[in-house]
Ligand code: FAD
């Protein structure tokens with residue numbers, strides 16, 4: 001063990017954390033001519049998103065989707081398989097690991113290309129201009145810096161009475177590397193993680209029971225989306241206990257029993273062999289020694305920032321999951337670019353209303369702008385146009401007929417206020433809605449644009465026609 005402290009280099013900006021917020025901030029700072037350091041405690045770059053989040057979960061969703069197609073849908077398309085279709089979970093997970101490795105090594109390349117100094121170790125504040133990097137062997141280095149961007153991200157949240165043994169009672173991180181397919185996976189929390197990873201294991205043959213506190217899954221999205229996704233997932237065999245508050249959990253090493261109370265305070269128990277706890281994530285500032293500088297952290301553990309994403313210490317900024325707002329990779333990336341440009345004296349802008357949200361189940365779910373519930377709550381007069389995917393030739397051709405596109409527009413001006421979709425590939429379709437809303441398009445503007453035929457995107461044009469003056473063409 002060495003404990004020597006060496007005075008090292010001096011930087012214009014030091015970023016703590018290499019997730020999509022941190023590494024993108026580093027690239028933009030370097031592009032703008034700043035001498036940039038990026039500190040990461042893990043040996044691979046990319047943070048939650050690349051290592052244990054967006055990328056590995058999508059790799060498993062894609063792999064399990066292929067299997068599901070083979071066992072449930074090939075026959076509909078006239079494809080016969082002689083012999084059993086088998087899953088090797090080990091191979092599926094190792095493919096996912098390769099995808100992650102390729103993606104994180106891509107970030108190493110980008111850091112080199114942009115001449116960003118990557119410092120491996122745990123970053124903590126000595127004072128506002130000095131950061132200490134503690135390495136695994138206990139040695140430490142100190143750097144001097146004009147500015148700091150905190151991009152330390154988040155960790156899974158837990159319920160106070162649950163012990164995560166990470167074997168049977170697990171978070172998303174362990175769910176991405178299980179050694180066996182659960183017989184019965186209990187999922188606490190019907191949000192994004194619970195549904196995406198629940199669907200992976202349902203497709204692979206697990207019984208999946210989702211226990212959700214609210215009266216609907218994905219409760220922050222438009223109610224119509226919750227309803228449609230519930231219907232689809234139920235058809236796929238996922239079971240739901242809605243309006244059930246989890247109040248206890250016991251784990252004997254092979255079986256996990258979750259106790260929950262329903263609206264009438266009736267207690268129910270469900271037993272499975274694994275339990276995924278997916279009740280949200282918490283901002284992560286452990287060990288950062290923010291107190292050495294007096295950085296304000298709110299009651300939810302988030303670093304407090306102003307409209308410039310600046311903390312109460314003028315040369316220290318924070319971005320991504322560690323601050324308020326949706327915990328999304330693309331939100332963190334926008335904020336990384338934003339802070340870099342602020343530091344360069346520019347006047348960047350982020351419209352938080354136009355950060356899209358996506359759930360990568362199948363059918364996919366995607367949203368931007370206000371939900372119908374928000375418009376009602378805020379007493380905004382609006383028009384709604386909805387078009388079902390099943391009415392599209394493209395959907396019938398592929399067999400993906402679940403879902404819809406719903407467009408909400410201002411009753412007087414026709415400006416699009418929100419777009420909510422469920423269906424095949426809507427994760428990609430939502431970009432059209434974001435562009436339209438960034439340019440403050442009306443529903444009529446969208447309805448007058450040519451959309452290639454046959455595509456799923458035609459549902460957007462049809463929903464816009466329905467919102468403009470209730471004249472969809474194909475229903
Ligand atoms: P993070 O990605 O959490 O990165 C923070 C980094 O900081 C980590 O590498 C951490 O090791 C490092 N760090 C922390 N403290 C220190 C320290 N003191 N010193 C040095 N290093 C430190 N979002 C989407 O938009 N789309 C998705 O499909 C999606 N899927 C997800 C699936 C799962 C299973 C999970 C868990 C999350 C998913 N997310 C998704 C959310 C997304 O991963 C996060 O919003 C995103 O990673 C946040 O980026 P960040 O840069 O703020 O923090």
Ligand code: NAD
Pocket residue numbers: 159188189190191192193194196211212213214217218219244245246277278279280281326327328357358359360
């Ligand atoms: P979430 O906030 O999406 O969902 C948590 C769910 O748990 C909510 O529906 C909540 O009502 C429920 N819940 C809370 N306490 C409960 C209790 N005691 N009993 C039963 N249910 C309870 O959180 P998550 O799914 O854990 O995901 C964490 C974050 O990661 C999210 O903020 C999300 O933005 C991000 N993420 C994004 C994606 C994506 O963009 N596709 C994918 C995965 C994760």
